[in-house]
Amino acid sequence: MVVDLTKCQGYAQCAFLAPEAFRMVGDEALMFDPAPSADQRVKVLRAAAACPVQALQVDMADLPQQPPAEPLVAAKGDRLRRDGRIVIVGASLAGLKAAEQLRADGFTGTLTVIGDEPEEPYDRPPLSKQVQTGFVASADTTLPRRRDIAADWKLGVAATGLDLERKRVVLADGQEVEFDRLLVTTGVRARPWPVPEEAALDGVFTIRTRGDAAGLRERLLAHPKRVLVIGSGFTGSEMASVCVELGIPVTVAEAGPAPLSGALGGVIGRISAGIMREHGVDLRTHTKVSSLQGEDGKLRRAALSDGTTLDVDVAVVALGGIRNVEWLESSGLAVGVWGLACDAGCRAFTAAGLVTDDVFVAGDVARQPQPMFGYQFLAMEHWGNAVTQAEVAAHNMISSETDRWPHLEMPAFWSLQFGHNIKSVGVPPIADQIAITQGSVESRQFVAAYGYKGRVVGAVSWNQGKWLDFYQQLIEQAAPFPLPYDMTNPPPDPVPVPAEFPDRQYPGREATVVVTGHDPSERRATLVRPSRRR
Amino acid sequence: MTEPSVFDEIVDFHNRANPWPLYDKLRTQPVWQEADGTFVVSTFREIYALFHDPRISSDAANLLPEFAHKAGPLSDGGGALPPSFIRTDAPRHDTLRRIAMRQFGPPHRPDRIDKLVPALEAIVTRLVDGLVGKDQCDLVDDVAYPFPVAVICELLGVPEEDEPRFSAWVDPIVNSAGQPTPESKEQAKEAFQQLGMYMFQLAQRRKADPGDDMLSGYVTDDGPDGQLEGGDLFATLILLLIAGHETTVNLIANGWLTLLRHPEALQRLRTEPDFSIRMVEELLRYEPSVHFVPNRIAVADIEIGGTTIRKGHPVVLVLASGNRDGECIPHADRFDPDRADNVHLAFGNGVHYCFGAPLARLEAQLALTQLAKRLQNPRLLADPPPYRPSPVLRGPIHLPVAYDGVLPA
Numbered sequence: 024m025v026v027d028l029t030k031c032q033g034y035a036q037c038a039f040l041a042p043e044a045f046r047m048v049g050d051e052a053l054m055f056d057p058a059p060s061a062d063q064r065v066k067v068l069r070a071a072a073a074c075p076v077q078a079l080q081v082d083m084a085d086l087p088q089q090p091p092a093e094p095l096v097a098a099k100g101d102r103l104r105r106d107g108r109i110v111i112v113g114a115s116l117a118g119l120k121a122a123e124q125l126r127a128d129g130f131t132g133t134l135t136v137i138g139d140e141p142e143e144p145y146d147r148p149p150l151s152k153q154v155q156t157g158f159v160a161s162a163d164t165t166l167p168r169r170r171d172i173a174a175d176w177k178l179g180v181a182a183t184g185l186d187l188e189r190k191r192v193v194l195a196d197g198q199e200v201e202f203d204r205l206l207v208t209t210g211v212r213a214r215p216w217p218v219p220e221e222a223a224l225d226g227v228f229t230i231r232t233r234g235d236a237a238g239l240r241e242r243l244l245a246h247p248k249r250v251l252v253i254g255s256g257f258t259g260s261e262m263a264s265v266c267v268e269l270g271i272p273v274t275v276a277e278a279g280p281a282p283l284s285g286a287l288g289g290v291i292g293r294i295s296a297g298i299m300r301e302h303g304v305d306l307r308t309h310t311k312v313s314s315l316q317g318e319d320g321k322l323r324r325a326a327l328s329d330g331t332t333l334d335v336d337v338a339v340v341a342l343g344g345i346r347n348v349e350w351l352e353s354s355g356l357a358v359g360v361w362g363l364a365c366d367a368g369c370r371a372f373t374a375a376g377l378v379t380d381d382v383f384v385a386g387d388v389a390r391q392p393q394p395m396f397g398y399q400f401l402a403m404e405h406w407g408n409a410v411t412q413a414e415v416a417a418h419n420m421i422s423s424e425t426d427r428w429p430h431l432e433m434p435a436f437w438s439l440q441f442g443h444n445i446k447s448v449g450v451p452p453i454a455d456q457i458a459i460t461q462g463s464v465e466s467r468q469f470v471a472a473y474g475y476k477g478r479v480v481g482a483v484s485w486n487q488g489k490w491l492d493f494y495q496q497l498i499e500q501a502a503p504f505p506l507p508y509d510m511t512n513p514p515p516d517p518v519p520v521p522a523e524f525p526d527r528q529y530p531g532r533e534a535t536v537v538v539t540g541h542d543p544s545e546r547r548a549t550l551v552r553p554s555r556r557r
Numbered sequence: 558m559t560e561p562s563v564f565d566e567i568v569d570f571h572n573r574a575n576p577w578p579l580y581d582k583l584r585t586q587p588v589w590q591e592a593d594g595t596f597v598v599s600t601f602r603e604i605y606a607l608f609h610d611p612r613i614s615s616d617a618a619n620l621l622p623e624f625a626h627k628a629g630p631l632s633d634g635g636g637a638l639p640p641s642f643i644r645t646d647a648p649r650h651d652t653l654r655r656i657a658m659r660q661f662g663p664p665h666r667p668d669r670i671d672k673l674v675p676a677l678e679a680i681v682t683r684l685v686d687g688l689v690g691k692d693q694c695d696l697v698d699d700v701a702y703p704f705p706v707a708v709i710c711e712l713l714g715v716p717e718e719d720e721p722r723f724s725a726w727v728d729p730i731v732n733s734a735g736q737p738t739p740e741s742k743e744q745a746k747e748a749f750q751q752l753g754m755y756m757f758q759l760a761q762r763r764k765a766d767p768g769d770d771m772l773s774g775y776v777t778d779d780g781p782d783g784q785l786e787g788g789d790l791f792a793t794l795i796l797l798l799i800a801g802h803e804t805t806v807n808l809i810a811n812g813w814l815t816l817l818r819h820p821e822a823l824q825r826l827r828t829e830p831d832f833s834i835r836m837v838e839e840l841l842r843y844e845p846s847v848h849f850v851p852n853r854i855a856v857a858d859i860e861i862g863g864t865t866i867r868k869g870h871p872v873v874l875v876l877a878s879g880n881r882d883g884e885c886i887p888h889a890d891r892f893d894p895d896r897a898d899n900v901h902l903a904f905g906n907g908v909h910y911c912f913g914a915p916l917a918r919l920e921a922q923l924a925l926t927q928l929a930k931r932l933q934n935p936r937l938l939a940d941p942p943p944y945r946p947s948p949v950l951r952g953p954i955h956l957p958v959a960y961d962g963v964l965p966a
Contacts, residue, residue, distance in 0.1 A: 038663040039670045039915035047663035050655065065831060066671070072834045073918055075906060077898045087831050461611050466648060470611075487647075489908050492609040508857035509868075510611040512647040 024067060024085070024167050025146050026055050029407030029435045030078035032489045033444065037070035037079060045070060046158070051488055052444035054153045057146060058163035082167035103203055104421045107132040110192055110200050111174075112182045113208030113347075114138025116146065116406065117386030117413040121206050122172040124417035134174040135200055137192065141179035142233060148406060150236035151258050152439060155243060155265040161236040182209070185354040190381070204381050204420045207351070207363055207371065208413065211344030211387040211404060216253070221315040226322030227338045230258060242337050243269055250274070251325050251335040253312050255282035257438045259341030260295065264440035267302045274305040274333055276312050276325075279525060286436075287447065287483055289523025290457050291471065294464055294485075298441050312338075344404065346388050352552060356382065359550065361530035362390040362402050367429040369416035374536065375548035385409070385416040390531075391430060395498065396450045396480065400531065405436040433495050437488075443467060446488040449481030449498045452527060458505045458519040461512045462487055469514065470494070473522055474504025564589060564597045564873070568948045574941035576848070576951075577890070580878035587862025594624060595871045596855070596864070601882035601902065603862045604874045608907035612857045613872060615909060616646045619854040621869035626737070637749035639788040641796035643909055644852065650908065656782050657793050657912065660774035661712075670915050673712070677919060680707045681927045682966045689963045693938065696928075696956040701809035702802070704924055708916070709801035713794065714763055714770025719755075726752045727799055734851075734949060752798075753791040760790065771797070801913055807846035807945075807952025808921045812837070813928060814956060815844050817937045819892055826929040833922040836894040840921065842901035843892045848877040848951045850905060876902040877951070927966070934961040 026037075026045075033051025037044070044059035044067055059067055064085055071079040109125060111118045114136050122136055138144075145164040153159040177194065184193035191199045213229035216222035226247075228239045243250070243266070250266050252259045255277040266273035279285065281292025282299060299306045311328040315338055325333045348358040356379070357364040357372040363384045364372045369391070371382040386409040390402040403412075415430040422428075437446045451457075454473035460482075462469035470490050473481035479502045482494035497506070505519050535551040561569070563583045567576050583589070583599040590596055598604050607613050617640065620627065642653035659665040684700045694700075706724075710717045726748040733741035760776050767773035772794065775785055785793055816823040825832050853872040858865050866872060879902045883889045886901075904911035911917070928935075938957035945954040 034910050034914075035663050036915055036918075038667060040919070042663065042667040042671050046667065049664065050651070065834075068831055069834050069918070069922075072838045072899070073915065075900065075904065075910065077900050087829070087835070462647065468648065468651065489910075490609060490611055492606070493611060496606065508612060511614045511616075511856055512611065 024055075024059075024071070024079060024081045025057055026053060027078040027080065027407065027410070028053065028148065028437050029405070030076045031074075031437075032076055032491075034075045036073040036075065040073055041066035041070040048439060049442045049444060050486055052439045052442070052486075054158060054439070056153070056159050056163070057149065057165070057167075058159075080167050080169060083169060083171070101421075103132070104128075104130055105132065107203040107421070108135075108201060109133070109204045109206070109420065110135045110137065110202035111206045111208060112137045112192060112350075113206075113210055113386065113388070114140070114176070114178060115144050115208065115210055115386070115409075116166065117208035117210065117409040118206070119144040119166055119168075119172075119413075120410045121208060121385060121413035121417040122174055123169050124414040125421065126170055126172050128418055128421060130421050132203075134172065135177060135202075136174045137177045137180065137182050137194065137200070139179070139181035139195075140232065143176075143178070145233060147231065150233065151230050151261045152265070154236045155240055155262070156268055157240070157244075161233045161240065164233065182350050185351055185356070185382075187354055187356075187379075187382070202381075204383065206413075206416055206420060207382065207384040207388060208386045208409075209347035209350070209388050210409075211346050213340070214342045214345050216315065216338075216340045216342075218314070221317075222340070223320075224315060224317040224322040225320055226317075226336050227315060227340065229340045230262070231344070239337070239339065243271060247271060247336045249333060249335045249337075251276065251312070251333060251338040252341060253338060254278075254341040254343070255295075255299075255306070256285060256341060256343060257283065257436075257440075259339070260299070260440050261438060262339045262341060263299060263304050263306075264302075267304060267441065272303075272305070274307065274335070275299065276310045276327055277306065277308045278311045280308055280523075282306070282308075283445075284523070285452070285525060287445075287451055288454070288457060288473075290520060291483060292523070298443065298467070302441050344387070346402070348388060352550075355549075357550070359531065359534050361400070361534075362388045364390045364400060364531070367392055367394065367431070368419045368427045369412060369430060370419070373548075374550045375546075383416040383420050385412040393434075393450070394429075394431065395433075395501075396453055399453070400529065401434075401450065403434045405434060407435050408432060433498065435491075435495075444486050444488055445483065446491055447481065447483040448491050448495045449473065449479070451481035451483060451522070452524050454480050454522045454524065456504065456519040457522040458517055459514040460506055460517065461490060461510060461514060463515055472497070472504060472506060474519060477504055478502065479504045479506070559592060562589065562591055564591055564875075567875075570944075570946060570948075573944040573946075573948065573951065576877070576948075577881065580875065580881055583875060583878050584882060588864040588866065590864065593627075594867075595627070595873055596866045597873045597875060598862070599875050599878045599882075600862065601879040601885040604876065604879040604902055605906060606861065607853070607859075607872065607874060608902075608905060608909075610859065612855060612859050614646050614854045614856045615644050615650070615852060616640070617644060617852070617854070619856050619869065620871060624854075624869070624871050627871045637746050638753055638792045638795070641792040643796065643800075647908065652782050653785070653789060653793065654908075654912070656775075656780065656785055657797070659778065659780050659782075660771040661912070662915070665780065669712075670919065673708075673916075674919065674923075676711065677708060677923050678927075680704055681924050685927055685931050685963065685966070688932070688960075692961070693957060693959040696813050696958050697806065697810050697953055698955065700924060700928065701806045701813070701956070704809065705802035705805035705917075705920055708920060709798060712771055712801070712916075713797060714768055714772035715759065715798065723752060723755065723798065726755075727803070730799065731803055731950060732946060734947065749795065752795050753788075756791045756794045760794075797912070800911075801916075803950050804846040804911075804913075805917045805920050807950060808837075808840070808917055809924050810953045810956050811844040811846065811951075812840045812921055812925050813958070814937070814940075814942065814953060815840060815892060816925065816929065817935060817958070818940070822892065822894055823929055823935075825894070826926060832894065833926045835896070835899070837918055837921045837925065838899050838901075839892060839894045839896050841903035841918075842880045842886070842896075842899060845877050845880055845901070845903035846917075846950060846952060847903070847905075848875065848949055850874040850876060851949055874902075876905070931964045931966065932958075932960045933964060936960070
């Protein structure tokens, strides 16, 4: 089973009713075992039924027998829905959810799911949390199946190319798979340490896959002298928290001014830095790692830009991700470091900026205009976004123009670190100001709202997640910022201050396009890759 | 005399047995302003939104002076004790609730309720055994009431033999919550004093000779938030004692009534394993124990549902109406135990979400399953049955049932 922690508000009903499978951390953060033992079945069913926000998804094999649903019958003229061929490239959360949605919408044609990892779709958030603390085994994170998707799975084989004219996906083993509609859900991979020889040292980890997580867990179990975490975004901060929980000395090297400052700004970043230091983390801001040094192929030391050298035997590289688009580079689609651009209905753009009708994209790899946030093209690397965007893409793939949905989901994410539950809605990084609206920073129980030019664009809660629905509504209504009314639990200082986000650049700004042809019918745009530009 | 409002009719005892058509009428307008200045909220989305709206307070101190008399005595201590945590706002609410939770559930006592399941089974078995040798019973007096009372006594550490004493104090408190009058409020205040005194003596005994019960925990354990001091301890204990059984009585009695009105569901409960789990969830939606949350206050003007709720005015959230809102819930008037993604308002929502919800669910699942499996050919002797006076805690006061026999457990 899996818990949609974006929905979860920490009511703890599951932890009461099935305490072996669900654990509360603090007032409202939840850790769960995705594969509880068979003797827990009834308790887990009780937990799933009791969830006040229905965030718990149990595999269909464990659900009570349901009366058969009325079969959806495709309209006579709806050939695609009845016997079209759909290919999904990317067999993780978004790919699985899209496949389930296609079948739920009555798609009865052939469905092929292609993934470069050999495993069935699994859940990644636990890999940097309960897998590292030992509550859950990395192999137990397989995502539950909510319905029979009757797909042809091609796992352990990467897609290497796309031929749009012939509508074929080319695979690493030379196979070609034909499609009528294609969905790209290839996601993101961990950004490796940039020096290959140093990245190859034994003890240097990234954390994105089950294999990464299992290797790191094994190393942490062996009580390393010190762990170096490089980068303090969410993954880096969560890893630092895990080390503290396991009693392992940990240094965090952060090139910027504070942890989490890219996602939540400098004000929240300083709070986060304070919490890290209270827990004994050796946090070094404005500090880069100059080199990772080894002996006999094993990591031994790290030299930092502050002039110090640390003895470390494990380094976790948490420098964000790289979007998996290389296989699409010569496809003619609008791909680059920004991902694959698409419209609000998840239809991919060509390099020339035309919208395609048969290639769709969802999940971390998609970059989409966000009407609620100034129509900016944003990529939302959030669990909840992967689910909702996949569902919208799947629906649109088999629907006529007039039935299509826009993906207008409110971005939302969560992080659990140092016993604190951090949740956010909206797009804080576009904000210019932040104001504490409820509670107090000192008690570590507060909500803050983000404003941009006088309207609410985001919010973050620390151990106060039950209030976030209110802020989501404010964002959806483009409500004024700062909030012009009294509220319960007012903060000691409600005055807005600068949100202190690093300067943002649209990654597409660096794109180089060559345009050829003279007649409007002949005009073509081609993206030039940096490697080929030289 | 002005025409009674829809809400007046709902509160009117004559409509207790079947308020549902009135709730349909109420939902034609999401928010109503009553003649006395109270705002009544009827629709699912608006109720849900207000549960998460930080402009809604639970602290009676935020009422304008002209509404001060509206503060119900169920949980405000009746003037004898400080308000319990359900009548407070953060940060005080969060602290009091966290201390109370420390002896009840996760994260500090994660398996307290799970470990209680065998004891719950044993109590139900004993009560249903008591129906052997008769051909009819009052399901309220014989099962629905004594079961949760026995459970809350065991949990809190209140001797069960004291039940007649505290029920004599609880009744006036519950009665005055529904329709407060000067006399009923005076009786409630007196009852709070007596109950507080009783709890004080019990606390002294547990302090000297602690057991594994919650009361012993409250007087001996000292967590990061400290202990409940003085009046806060007694207010919390009384809240848990009252809320711990007054609502579950209704859930079980309403549940049994609903099952006898839906024989196919009763039959499935006998034969399908785990059927009780989703059935009770649907029951909570369809026949909730608490029909409305009467004690919220706006601390700012709130524009919602086409109306502006005024600062300082009382706000009533009609949970039972929201649970039948066809705009958000498909075929809302049908009792459908197979309902998927059953999100309902029976336990409220937001930070004041029902403290004892997991216990109530288990109690209803276990009691109704055992009744279904053991009572042979059960029949209602009165439909509708007679109801308790309260429009808030709504349920039968008696539920006479005939049966042919009782199977062994």
